[in-house]
Amino acid sequence: MALWGGRFSETGRQELTEFSESISFDKRLYKHDIMGSKAHVTMLAAQNIIPQSTADAIKVKLDEIRQMIDDGKMEFSAELEDIHMHIESTLIAALGDEGARLHSARSRNDQVALDIRLYLRDELESIIGGIRSFQKALVDLAEANKTVILPGFTHLQHAQVVLFAHHLLAYVEMLDRDAERLSDCRKRVNVMPLGSGALAGSTLPIDREFVCSQLNFERVTRNSMDAVADRDFAIETASALAIFGMHVSRLSEDIILWSSQEFGFIELADAFCTGSSLMPQKKNPDVAELSRGKTARLYGNLTALLTLCKGLPLTYNRDLQEDKIPLFDSLDTAHAILMVYPPMIATMSVRADRMREMASDPALMATDVAEKLVELGVPFRTAHHRVGSLVKYCRDNNKALDEVTLAEMQITIPEATAEFLQLFDPEVSVGKREITGGTGYKAVAKQLEFWQNKLR
Numbered sequence: 314m315a316l317w318g319g320r321f322s323e324t325g326r327q328e329l330t331e332f333s334e335s336i337s338f339d340k341r342l343y344k345h346d347i348m349g350s351k352a353h354v355t356m357l358a359a360q361n362i363i364p365q366s367t368a369d370a371i372k373v374k375l376d377e378i379r380q381m382i383d384d385g386k387m388e389f390s391a392e393l394e395d396i397h398m399h400i401e402s403t404l405i406a407a408l409g410d411e412g413a414r415l416h417s418a419r420s421r422n423d424q425v426a427l428d429i430r431l432y433l434r435d436e437l438e439s440i441i442g443g444i445r446s447f448q449k450a451l452v453d454l455a456e457a458n459k460t461v462i463l464p465g466f467t468h469l470q471h472a473q474v475v476l477f478a479h480h481l482l483a484y485v486e487m488l489d490r491d492a493e494r495l496s497d498c499r500k501r502v503n504v505m506p507l508g509s510g511a512l513a514g515s516t517l518p519i520d521r522e523f524v525c526s527q528l529n530f531e532r533v534t535r536n537s538m539d540a541v542a543d544r545d546f547a548i549e550t551a552s553a554l555a556i557f558g559m560h561v562s563r564l565s566e567d568i569i570l571w572s573s574q575e576f577g578f579i580e581l582a583d584a585f586c587t588g589s590s591l592m593p594q595k596k597n598p599d600v601a602e603l604s605r606g607k608t609a610r611l612y613g614n615l616t617a618l619l620t621l622c623k624g625l626p627l628t629y630n631r632d633l634q635e636d637k638i639p640l641f642d643s644l645d646t647a648h649a650i651l652m653v654y655p656p657m658i659a660t661m662s663v664r665a666d667r668m669r670e671m672a673s674d675p676a677l678m679a680t681d682v683a684e685k686l687v688e689l690g691v692p693f694r695t696a697h698h699r700v701g702s703l704v705k706y707c708r709d710n711n712k713a714l715d716e717v718t719l720a721e722m723q724i725t726i727p728e729a730t731a732e733f734l735q736l737f738d739p740e741v742s743v744g745k746r747e748i749t750g751g752t753g754y755k756a757v758a759k760q761l762e763f764w765q766n767k768l769r
């Protein structure tokens with residue numbers, strides 16, 4: 314008979330048991346469930362709701378149960394539904410009536426809300442740590458290649474030259490906001506729901522603040538109905554992880570392009586690639602592709618959680634049991650990406666020569682010519698038009714921009730001087746972009762220093 318079986322006369326059918334169980338996916342909450350129960354039972358004794366000796370016996374037994382699960386000795390069965398029931402029944406089997414006192418002033422509704430928050434708090438901490446290592450790998454790669462120039466793209470067309478380090482540090486910024494979003498989200502996770510009961514709290518004289526401080530929460534929830542009904546903190550987590558995935562997916566796309574024969578900007582270490590079972594010459598960027606692919610799951614999980622909650626009347630509905638599958642999958646996916654990505658970044662080789670060769674396309678410096686004209690007092694729109702005419706002249710005469718003579722240049726740009734012919738040098742172009750946030754050598758060195766200090 315299930316622990317809630319008092320009012321039921323018929324025992325359940327096997328299909329229903331299988332249908333209702335969550336133990337297959339919520340067993341991972343066991344440590345946090347036991348942590349929560351220990352704090353709860355300590356409070357119950359301190360408030361004279363149960364005898365101190367009972368609380369002591371329960372805590373000892375809970376530790377044993379934790380050890381038993383650690384050692385893989387707990388038998389999980391769908392009959393006992395979820396992790397909360399498994400632990401409590403084992404306790405009651407061992408301690409009888411004493412064990413049956415644990416659940417005083419508690420419902421599985423506030424218990425599961427507590428467990429998810431406790432678990433998520435730790436997970437967020439570890440994912441944020443993983444993102445910091447990811448950033449560090451990118452910063453180290455940027456530092457090791459800080460004078461390497463490559464073409465920057467817009468519309469996947471050659472746009473202007475940039476430092477490779479600048480390109481990498483753009484992702485460090487994105488990852489930083491991801492980490493910030495997750496730690497901001499953690500503040501809202503870090504609120505203690507126990508004592509909310511099924512929905513209406515308890516008639517027993519519990520001390521919620523005591524449990525809160527035992528479990529190191531920031532504060533207690535203010536409304537028992539909100540506390541058992543809402544999962545916005547899980548949705549927020551899934552959302553922040555979906556955005557993180559989007560960033561990783563974009564970096565992956567860059568890496569996939571860069572490692573193609575057409576670009577040849579980087580080479581990934583063999584360990585992070587696979588060959589083809591058919592084509593002997595292939596070396597595929599699987600880690601980047603799989604990370605891009607796994608981002609789809611992160612989006613799907615967010616959508617599942619949003620949809621799960623949208624039609625639920627207050628307060629708890631059994632639908633909410635389904636929150637764990639997408640939430641855990643997003644956490645696992647983020648962990649999986651964070652395990653493989655930093656070492657892939659750390660071990661890739663940079664083909665600086667190839668990047669520099671592509672960066673020598675003089676068209677990448679066309680904007681520099683227009684800006685030189687602005688320095689000489691020409692309005693930018695006029696300057697833009699003149700350089701556009703020079704580009705057209707070059708195309709019509711089958712010449713590259715840096716192949717025209719000064720006299721030819723002056724046909725479309727009367728202000729041009731010998732100095733203009735030097736502008737098609739990528740190092741010169743990068744060197745002139747020293748504003749804050751720019752891709753100049755000094756500007757990028759400043760960014761690097763900022764991150765090296767922040768990530769130390």
Ligand code: ARG
Pocket residue numbers: 335339394395421422425629631633634635
């Ligand atoms: N396994 C359930 C869940 O994950 C625990 C709460 C069950 N509460 C209930 N009233 N049946 O949500």
